[in-house]
Amino acid sequence: MSDYEKFLDLHHQAKPLVIANAWNVKSAQLIEKNGFDAIATSSGAIADSLGYADGEKIPFAELLYMLERIRSCTGIPLSVDMERGYADNLNDLNVNIQKLIDIGVAGINLEDPQGEDIYLKKLSSIKNYLARTNQQLFINARTDVFLLKLPSPLETTLRRAKLYQEAGADGLFVTGVQDPDIIKEITAATSLPVNVVGTPKLSSIQTLAECGIKRISMAVFLYRATYNQLENIVKNITATHSFTPLHQPS
Template identity: 40%
Template sequence: MFRELHHQRDPLILCNVWDAASAIIAEKLGYQAVGTSSAAIATSQGKTDGQNTDFETLLTVVKQISEVTPLPLTVDIESGYADTPQEVVDNIAKLADLKVVGINIEDSHLIDGRRTLVDKHVFTKNLSQIKTLLNDANIEMFINVRSDTYIVDAETALPETIDRIRLYETVGADGIFLPCLTAPDDIAKIVAHSSLPLNVMCMPKLAGFEQLKQLGVKRISMGNLVYDNMLAHLEDTMLSIKQQGSFEPLHFSD
């Protein structure tokens, strides 16, 4: 079912969640699927993004989410929380046991706060091994490859992105996720060069859903932006309570 959602007429609007409560809201509002946001989960744990939460913590959050909703669940595993393809697959197997149907895995590392792309041939080889090991273990998992070309350098990203997608597609990637991609011309060119469903993410300059549909986008993610927006409102409310010396900002009804 989750795979088919990437080939329907309208783009899949993926509701990114960070705990059981947010997943319950997503189901209540009629979203078709949910996905974890690594950045939102990290922030909720008092940490920064970039695998600064351990995999066991991620598993705990995923288990809590999977227990409260039947919606298809995809999990952001960042760089895999591992050093070898076998270790990555071992982690994916633990997620599969929790009924996770998809993962995001990125072709970059965050080192000392700096995002650096992994050599595309090295990443392709690792991805090929991951797919082979998953097939050998009879684990069905939608592999959405997050390529961070537009995060590293959006001005010169297009040719490198197209080249990376071509490589990833040949070894069995199921989808391609390009954070920070917003330019309609680039979106159209990328769609034209690949049969992989394209996933874009909420950004200030991103077009509306209807235009993205016309451009051929198949999946639209929220990332951590909804969570950040919620925190901003929480901070404003807490500040108002302190300044007013009452709970009037909570707007209690009689």
């Protein structure tokens, strides 16, 4: 079974796929070591770790290098946060997609802040390219309607879900949604496996499972939590004039 097939199956099991977001090899290895079935990347975490702002500010070549290192050092399916695809030209977009496939990526997130018309052109281009070249890649269609606070967010999300499914998306990633009742309406209205981010207001995996969610991501939050711990350690070294904080059990 290919990594794509394994990754696809993880979205259609009884329990949700809980997926942690890595930013380098070590974080990815720790995710794999601790029993996760797949690894996702966080574009914001990778960019920030290399001194770039989020939002495709990191050169794609640098992102690809990090992804290649992660993939070569882990053995479970890898899904990549591709933001808007790092290209507006459709031929360039497909070149980027091929580079991901060549290093063994199983899936991507592709987001729609440019609007559904541009998004559908990109999604259709990728699907046509995959069909033409007889290749497979899980496309998690990320819609930022709630995150961007667009008008009529539920209605717009449901419309986009239908359009994206018809265009060949494999999953639906809804960011910024916080209300379990709204989540239930979304999952009931689409046959696509729905992905949300675990947040303080949506921290219970069981609750999200009961809402019909099939994939739960950690986004940039795992990265932030890690570096919050690091900041606490170095602050304590400075405050105590001691290296004891380096050797305290975690």
